[in-house]
Amino acid sequence: MNKIIEITDFLAPELDLYARLTEVQLLNRELPEKGLFIAESPKVIExxxxxxxxxxxxxxxxxxxxxxxxxxxxxxxxxxxxxAEFDVLTQLTGFKLTRGMLCAMKRKPLSGVREICENKRRIVILDKVMNPTNVGAIIRSAAALGMDAVILTPGCSDPLYRR
Structure with missing residues (x-):
């Protein structure tokens, strides 16, 4: 059974993930598998x-x-x-939750290049693509075109960046 907690105190530390921590604070660059990301919308969460x-x-x-x-x-x-109600969440997050749902999730360990490339024929490689909107658009385009994998070099924007 879910533990449903109605929000009454905006200062509750459990809400820091959504309201007060930055992307940099959520991401652990040294140990990515220890970091978190925020999935927005029911579709993305699923x-x-x-x-x-x-x-x-x-x-x-x-x-x-x-x-x-x-x-x-x-x-x-x-x-x-x-x-909480829509207007309460808007006050907490500072923006409208247009899809009405956020989920804090643990990052998974990153796969190695060899593992990613194994048995793949068509691979997209992004190098130094810093704009998260562009990274997302390229990944969606790669999926639409039937690419087998996408590799991002360390100079790229975080593909799980919340925008």
Whole structure:
């Protein structure tokens, strides 16, 4: 069963992940597998769960508990779920949650180049692509074109960057 917590105190430390920590603070560059990222929208959260990412907590509009987020909540039963009305969440995060759902997730260890390239025929390599919007667009285009893998060099923007 989900632990649903209605938000009443904006200063609660559990909400730091969503309201006060920066991308740099969430990302652990020395040990990426110790870092976190924020998945935004039910679709992105479901894809991350399908890919094996482990949720830490969820933040959502109250209406999603019985609505769009219900299927996700069934998959993350042991994870705390913070909820509030739309206007309360807007005050907390400082922006409109247009998709009404965020999920803090643990990063997975990075795969090595050899492992990524094994048995792949068409690979996209990004080098020093710093704009997260461009990284996302290229990855989506690669998926649409049926590419087998995408490799980002260390000079690229974080593909899990929350924008």
């Amino acid at each position: 894809r991350a769960l399908d890919a094996g990412y482990q949720p830490v907590s969820c933040l959502m509009e109250k209406r999603h508990i019985e609505g769009e987020g219900r299927r996700i909540l069934e998959r993350i039963k042991d994870v705390p779920v913070f909820c």
